[in-house]
């Protein structure tokens with residue numbers, strides 16, 4: 001445990017980059033070999049667009065990283081935050097800390113983005129993707145990357161997270177988001193067993209269905225139980241899903257970097273009202 005913490009306290013930049021590139025490459029290859037939905041779109045163009053937004057996400061986080069470093073140092077020195085206040089062994093600190101970081105910085109941040117209109121205007125860019133695959137994972141408008149960064153910083157203070165915990169959290173969060181967005185077909189037994197603890201692709205896909213109420217379910221990133229605890233869990237037949245978001249279905253509105261960058265500033269678009277309930 002001590003060695004793991006030592007490693008994550010000083011996780012080298014090349015190792016972090018390797019996780020980003022290696023994770024993407026791994027799921028990209030599996031998608032090619034065992035896709036759930038046939039890949040019948042211009043994959044190169046789609047990947048290029050999503051990698052642009054992955055790059056802006058990396059840049060925003062890199063530029064603001066010093067804030068995280070200082071926040072972690074502050075909570076550690078002042079013994080501030082939940083895992084600092086409650087005495088527990090190191091391994092428990094790591095597990096409880098990881099769970100709470102996932103709850104506040106991912107699940108709750110994501111839930112808020114769906115319920116506060118101006119935040120939704122940024123987050124909707126992620127939902128405009130009509131071909132969800134592993135490259136969709138970090139398709140975030142730079143404005144959304146800033147919003148998520150603020151939630152992560154707040155979570156550090158609430159949790160009392162040391163820097164090693166943030167490196168563990170960010171590494172797990174990255175790999176899990178690449179995994180749960182990937183277009184891979186998995187055997188039911190594997191999916192069901194993993195879903196007892198983690199968010200699998202089968203669980204997350206419904207969140208990318210084009211209309212509510214389905215798009216307002218399964219907000220989770222690392223752990224699957226937050227949605228079950230807070231009543232936002234759903235399970236549907238993935239084959240019936242239609243990706244995208246009803247307010248931006250027109251191709252020209254979301255197939256170029258410039259159009260996507262403009263979306264948050266076009267004003268709030270009311271979700272479409274449907275006559276009939278949809279049962280998936």
Ligand SMILES: [Zn+2]
Pocket residue numbers: 110114123127207
């Ligand atoms: Zn969402």
